[in-house]
Amino acid sequence: MAKELVFGHQNPDTDAIAAAIAYAYLMKQKGYDTEAVALGEPNDETRYALNYFHHDAPRVVKTVANEVDKVMLVDHNEPQQSAPDIAKVTVTHVIDHHRIHDFNTAQPLYYHAEPVGCVSTIVYAEYQQAEVAIPKDIAGLMASAIISDTLLLKSPTTTDKDCHALAALAELAGVDPEQYGLAMLKAGTNIADKPAANLIDEDAKSFTMNGQNIRIAQVNTVDLADVKPRIPEFKDAMATEAKKDAYDLFVVMVTNILNSDTLAIVVGNDAAKATFAKAFKTTLTDDTAALPGVVSRKKQVVPPLTEAFGG
């Protein structure tokens, strides 16, 4: 059987990397020749989890068609968020929890998506169904992914399935979810010594909404006061990126993971910024807006923006 690469989206977060590792291992037990890879280096949070559970980071690849003919995707389906040469390979499996968009195949495939908080929750269900035992280190990474995606089960994307999976995985991994989770989340909010240009690229995704090129990044913090004085630096970095990559709108969600609030910084053309304000029934002050209770890009930012842009 020809080798297949398994990977998550660009700018990988903990779920993109943990789910790739976990799904590649599961499929190997089922007889596939798989290797988990990543479309970028792990961020600080993911590195904390990998270190904690003594697991190597997956090999970083820039393209995939030079290595394989077939791939398996986790935590994404949109070509814009995938390998730049994704059109040259056949996608045989997808495990995801996002909307389906611009994803076209020539052949039937295995596709398992559920509207849950974390892809690792779905991968956990795949293990259960296949009756394959989850190694302790992989269970720890999957638990880390659920903690990361659901902000310790506090995000509105959290479902009962995420709660059950986290409880089971944390037990397998031998960690207390609350204690380990807070330490891991804090490790990912180390923003003081990083330039804004890096921070806005670490967890960023691109979307096309009615022909408009939209970029939405998320930066977690435990204290908004760390970020507020740096807003001009963020806006400069965002404007540079927006110009370089022709974004009509660039939104950075600065999310306080302790109290579940977001400060949005918004850069773009006037019409796009007005559409953003309309989407969230707010007004922009110096290109920022407080979004109380907003923590989820997928559930609380993408849908209203998509609707405001008209599709």
Next chain:
Amino acid sequence: MAKELVFGHQNPDTDAIAAAIAYAYLMKQKGYDTEAVALGEPNDETRYALNYFHHDAPRVVKTVANEVDKVMLVDHNEPQQSAPDIAKVTVTHVIDHHRIHDFNTAQPLYYHAEPVGCVSTIVYAEYQQAEVAIPKDIAGLMASAIISDTLLLKSPTTTDKDCHALAALAELAGVDPEQYGLAMLKAGTNIADKPAANLIDEDAKSFTMNGQNIRIAQVNTVDLADVKPRIPEFKDAMATEAKKDAYDLFVVMVTNILNSDTLAIVVGNDAAKATFAKAFKTTLTDDTAALPGVVSRKKQVVPPLTEAFGG
């Protein structure tokens, strides 16, 4: 919980109707308010199965947005093959075994696709996982769907999962798959007393391939000699349809279900017909071509055509 309609593709075949009935029943057991409907009347084969297992045909609907805000799709995802107003509703669940094409959602959803012969095989797995008992009549319809889609497990689309599901469902339904299956398939090949214009519309699907409008219909028979004298009648009916609906290419697969061969009748513009010939490495004689061993539109006709048209 608001009511959701569950339905298969236009020109429903036995799987489209059986899977809708079976999935609607399963989801009702899970607490959803569902009703199975159909986007067309059952064909002769499906009617045979419904009569045999004493199950009512699902209500036929022309549109869905006038009744509900949310729907569940079985056996299709491409908007072209769905309700004409599908864009006005939210798709919450998809159970399918086709390629994914032009299917875009604004929100995450439940999507379970596998490259197996029949959607009812996947619905069977959903019942197993939910540990819901399958009523005898619904098991019979699901078995009928697997027999229909795999031509009694002889189509190259057939997988081990289809074989296992058919064995289990036939036992639940109390039928011998071979004996019942042949009778059901023959009931669906009653073409002598139907005009070609009807036959080419009963199991027909539309595809867009690189901007070209392609229609592919399938007509089953137990004796190609029944069809050959009627080829001019078929071509006339196809040309009329192609003109009316602006098809660049219209292919009718006349499939002998006993020996697993197909005679293709091909109508369209010269370039499209030449692309068809190239796709199957054949030449057209009076707009027909023998395709030995070809029985599956999805696995043996759509992929080579898609490739020949360039995507």
